[in-house]
Amino acid sequence: MNRRHLAAWAGMAACLSATGSPAADSGSVDWPAYAGDERASHYSALTQITPANVAQLRLAWRYRIDWPANRSVALEVTPLKIGDLVYVCLPQNDVVALDADSGAVRWRYAAQLRPWSGSTVCRGLAYYRAPTATAECPARVLMTSADATLRAIDARTGAPCRSFGVAGTVDLLLGLGAVKTGFYTPTSPPAIVRGLAVVGSGVPDNGEVENPSGVVRAYDALTGKLVWAWDVDHPQWHGAPPPGANYSRNTPNAWSVMSADEGLGLVYVPTGNSNPDYYGAHRSAQSEKYSSSVVALDAQTGTVRWSFQTVHHDLWDYDVGAQPVLVDLPTAGGRVPALIQATKTGQVFVLDRRDGHPLTKVEERPVPQGSGRGDWTAPTQPFSTGMPQFTGPNLTEEDMWGITPVDALWCRIKYRSARYDGPMTPPSDHGWIYSTGFLGGIDWGSVAVDERQDIMIVNAFRMANRNYFASAAQFGNDPNVKLPFPFYHQEGSPYFAVYTAVFRSPLGVPCQRPPYGTLSAVDMKTHKLLWSHALGTSRNSGPLGWQLPLDLPMGSPNIGGSLLVGSGIAFIGATLDQYFRAIDVRTGAQLWQTQLPSAAFANPMTYLSQRSGRQYVLIAAGGNSLMAHNKGLFIMAYALPQHPR
Amino acid sequence: MKRYGPAPRAPWIFAVILLLLGLVLTAGGAQLLWLAGSPYYLVTGILMILAAGLLWRARRLGMWLYLLILGYTVIWSLWEVGLDGWSLASRLGLLVLLALFFAFPGVRRRLT
Numbered sequence A: 001m002n003r004r005h006l007a008a009w010a011g012m013a014a015c016l017s018a019t020g021s022p023a024a025d026s027g028s029v030d031w032p033a034y035a036g037d038e039r040a041s042h043y044s045a046l047t048q049i050t051p052a053n054v055a056q057l058r059l060a061w062r063y064r065i066d067w068p069a070n071r072s073v074a075l076e077v078t079p080l081k082i083g084d085l086v087y088v089c090l091p092q093n094d095v096v097a098l099d100a101d102s103g104a105v106r107w108r109y110a111a112q113l114r115p116w117s118g119s120t121v122c123r124g125l126a127y128y129r130a131p132t133a134t135a136e137c138p139a140r141v142l143m144t145s146a147d148a149t150l151r152a153i154d155a156r157t158g159a160p161c162r163s164f165g166v167a168g169t170v171d172l173l174l175g176l177g178a179v180k181t182g183f184y185t186p187t188s189p190p191a192i193v194r195g196l197a198v199v200g201s202g203v204p205d206n207g208e209v210e211n212p213s214g215v216v217r218a219y220d221a222l223t224g225k226l227v228w229a230w231d232v233d234h235p236q237w238h239g240a241p242p243p244g245a246n247y248s249r250n251t252p253n254a255w256s257v258m259s260a261d262e263g264l265g266l267v268y269v270p271t272g273n274s275n276p277d278y279y280g281a282h283r284s285a286q287s288e289k290y291s292s293s294v295v296a297l298d299a300q301t302g303t304v305r306w307s308f309q310t311v312h313h314d315l316w317d318y319d320v321g322a323q324p325v326l327v328d329l330p331t332a333g334g335r336v337p338a339l340i341q342a343t344k345t346g347q348v349f350v351l352d353r354r355d356g357h358p359l360t361k362v363e364e365r366p367v368p369q370g371s372g373r374g375d376w377t378a379p380t381q382p383f384s385t386g387m388p389q390f391t392g393p394n395l396t397e398e399d400m401w402g403i404t405p406v407d408a409l410w411c412r413i414k415y416r417s418a419r420y421d422g423p424m425t426p427p428s429d430h431g432w433i434y435s436t437g438f439l440g441g442i443d444w445g446s447v448a449v450d451e452r453q454d455i456m457i458v459n460a461f462r463m464a465n466r467n468y469f470a471s472a473a474q475f476g477n478d479p480n481v482k483l484p485f486p487f488y489h490q491e492g493s494p495y496f497a498v499y500t501a502v503f504r505s506p507l508g509v510p511c512q513r514p515p516y517g518t519l520s521a522v523d524m525k526t527h528k529l530l531w532s533h534a535l536g537t538s539r540n541s542g543p544l545g546w547q548l549p550l551d552l553p554m555g556s557p558n559i560g561g562s563l564l565v566g567s568g569i570a571f572i573g574a575t576l577d578q579y580f581r582a583i584d585v586r587t588g589a590q591l592w593q594t595q596l597p598s599a600a601f602a603n604p605m606t607y608l609s610q611r612s613g614r615q616y617v618l619i620a621a622g623g624n625s626l627m628a629h630n631k632g633l634f635i636m637a638y639a640l641p642q643h644p645r
Numbered sequence B: 001m002k003r004y005g006p007a008p009r010a011p012w013i014f015a016v017i018l019l020l021l022g023l024v025l026t027a028g029g030a031q032l033l034w035l036a037g038s039p040y041y042l043v044t045g046i047l048m049i050l051a052a053g054l055l056w057r058a059r060r061l062g063m064w065l066y067l068l069i070l071g072y073t074v075i076w077s078l079w080e081v082g083l084d085g086w087s088l089a090s091r092l093g094l095l096v097l098l099a100l101f102f103a104f105p106g107v108r109r110r111l112t
Helices: A002-020 A285-290 A405-417 B012-034 B040-056 B060-081 B085-103 B105-110
Strands: A058-065 A080-082 A085-089 A095-099 A105-109 A126-129 A139-144 A149-154 A169-171 A191-193 A196-199 A216-220 A226-230 A259-261 A266-270 A293-298 A304-309 A325-331 A334-342 A348-352 A363-366 A380-383 A432-434 A448-450 A455-461 A465-470 A487-489 A497-502 A517-523 A528-534 A562-565 A569-572 A579-584 A590-595 A605-608 A615-621 A633-639
Touching: A080 A605, A085 A633, A126 A191, A191 A259, A191 A266, A259 A325, A285 A293, A285 A304, A325 A448, A405 B012, A405 B040, A405 B085, A448 A562, A455 A562, A455 A569, A517 A569, A562 A605, B012 B040, B012 B085, B040 B060, B060 B085, B085 B105
Parallel strands: none
Antiparallel strands: A058 A633, A080 A085, A085 A095, A095 A105, A126 A139, A139 A149, A149 A169, A191 A196, A196 A216, A216 A226, A259 A266, A266 A293, A293 A304, A325 A334, A334 A348, A363 A380, A432 A465, A448 A455, A455 A517, A465 A497, A487 A497, A517 A528, A562 A569, A569 A579, A579 A590, A605 A615, A615 A633
16 A cells, blocks of 8 residues: 555656657657567557556556457457558457547458458557559558458558459468368468568468468568469478469467568468377377477578577377577677577477577477377477466376365365376377466567567466367267367367367366466576466456456456567566556566456557557457357556646 | 154254255265365265264364364365465365354253
8 A cells, every 4th residue: 555655656657758858768659569579579668657656657548349248259459550541440340540548449441351261369459661652552561350351441441452352352262272260360460571561371270171271471562463382291282272272281370470580581370280189190100290290481482591490290289380480699608699598388498580590508308108099299398497387287186175174175176186297298088188278378469578678578378278089989889060169170180079178176266276377578688587476366257157356366368469668667467356557667566457347368568649649558359259258358558647748 | 762863852954954055065075086086075974974973963173174174274275285375265265154153052061
C-alpha cells in the first residue's frame, strides 16, 4: 500500500515532465510489425511510462470486437500502429483501422471469407510501404486469412489493393492439390523482407497424413506475384510446382510467426511436424531434417542457408511455436548478430543468425528410448545447457498434486502406471507422461529482449501431458467416428487414436504441484537467471471447472508473450487469471495490474501518438476456447492520465 | 443379536464420511503400492476405516486414532515435500478440515 502510494507520487512528477516533451522519447513511435519490427524483440524504446508512474495507468479506450458469444475463438492478435492508426485483424479476418487516441473505427475491411472451418485465429498483420511512389496502395496492410489467401489492403482507406494478386487477393491453395475445407488455415502474419511477403501455412494437428503441404512461399509485396517457394521434398523447385504436380504433402508446416533480417537477406522460419504428432516412422528424410527447427532461408531465392533442429524426430508435438528473436548479443569476441529460439520444451537456444552455430552451449544428450511398433526414437536430443532451462524439474511421485488426498492418489496411480522417464519420454503402448506438455514451455508468445541492457524476459508454462493410445474397439470399430475431445485420429500409424491432454485429475485439477506459470529474467551477458517468479494467480480456475475469484499465488497457465519498454517495464497478460501486469525488469516486482474483461492470450504492444503525445499500451483480451471461455473480445488501450498541456 | 446401527449419540455422519474416504484410500492405496508407489495411502485408508468403526460406536479411541493419522501425515508430508506450501496444502488440507470436527466440545463429550 505504502509503496503503491509512493510510486504514484513519484510517478506524477515524472509523468508531468514526460508528457511535456514527447520528443524526448527515442526510437520508433510506431509498432509496424507483429513483434515491434521484423527482428521481433518485443521491445520499444518509449519511456513515457516508467516504473515510477506505471501505477497510474488507466483504460484510455477499448474496442469491442463483434463475435458471437457461443462461437469458439482464440483471440491472439497483436495490433500494429503506424501514423495515427492502429490496425487490428479480427478472428473473422476483417481488418479495422482504429484512431490511435480514441479507438474510433476509421475504416473496416470485410474479408468475406470463402466457406472454411476450423481455425479462426489471426495473430496479426504485416505492414509494407512501397519504396517508390505507387498509384495504388503506397502503404498497405497484408494479411493471411483462414480461407487460405494472402490479402493486401490500402492502409489509408481499407480498400483492397486491386493491383495485388487478383483484386487484392492471392490464392494460397494454388499448387497444393486437393485441400479439404478447413485444412489450410494460415494464422500468422507474413514476414516482410526485401520487398517480399513470406507466408507459411496452418494445418490441423494429428488427423490425417494427407495434410496439405507445409510449403513456405514468398510473394512480391507490391504485385502478389509468387517469387519463390521452399518445399522441403522438392528443393529444386524454386517457384510454382511443374504443371500437373503439387507441393509435397504433409511436410513440416510453418504456422507461427517468422522473422527476417533485411541486412543479411535471411528469413527465419520456425517449423512444425508431419502428421500425426505421436508417430513418425513414415516421415520423409527431408521432413525429418527440417521438422521442429528454425530454418534460415535466403530472402531472394528461398534456398536453405542453414537450419537448426530443436527436437530430433519429434514425437511430442514440440513444433517450434516461438517467433525467432533477432538481437545482437555480447560474446567474448564482441557483439554478434544472434537469434534466440525459445521452444515448447522450455529450452532457449542462442544461435549466430549468420550461420546457425550455437553461441551458448548446446549438448546432445542421451534420452529415453523405445517408441514402439515400427517407429524409432532419436538416441540424443539437443539441450541448451549454456542457458537457464524453463522446463521445471523432472516429475516425481511426490510432485503429484490434488486438492484432496483422493485426487492426489489418482494422480500418483496414473503417474506410476504410465511411462515417464524424464524429458523426452517417448510414446508408449502403456500410456506416457511428457513434460513440458504440448502447450509449452514457451509457445508462440516467444521471449522479449532489451538489447540495451541485454536482458531477456521469458514467460513459461509448466504442465505435463498424459497420453495414451486408444483402439478402434473403444469407438465401436467405426473408422470414421467423430472422436470426442481430447481423442485424435492417428492415421498413418499403427494406432487408431491418441488421448492427449494436460495431466489433470478427474476433478480437473492439475496432477502436479504449482507453479504452473513462471516469469523470469535472464542476463544475456552472463546467461544467468536474474530472477524468476510464479506468474499469475489461481483466479478464474478451480476444481470441476469452477472459476473461483481467488488470488492464490499458484502461477497461472499462460499463453502469449511480454512487451518490454525502454524505461524498464515488462508488460504481460497471458495468464488465465485475466490480469494484465506491469513488472519491474530489474527486480521482477509487480508494479501494476488491472483486471481484463477476458483473459489475454496475446502479446501486448505499445506506441506513442504524435498527435496527443501520449504513450499507449495495448493488449487483446478475448480468451480462447481451449483454456478459458471468452467473455467478450476487446482491444484494451491503457495510458497515463491526461495532463493539461 | 448383534447391533449394526450407530451407537446412540455417535457422530455417525462423520463416521460414514471417514469410512468412504478410508475405502477409497485403501483401494487406491493398494493399487499404488502394487505399482511400487508410496505405502502411505493404503496404511492411512485402513486406519481410517478403523477410526470410522470406532466412531460409529461412539468410542473416543476413534478420535485419537484420527488424530494419530493427522499427526503422522504431518510428519510424512514434511518428509516428502519439506516446506513447500502448495504440496503441504494438498496433503493436509482435507485432513485438517475434518479434524476441526473434534474441536466442538459437544462432539468430544458424546464420545466415551
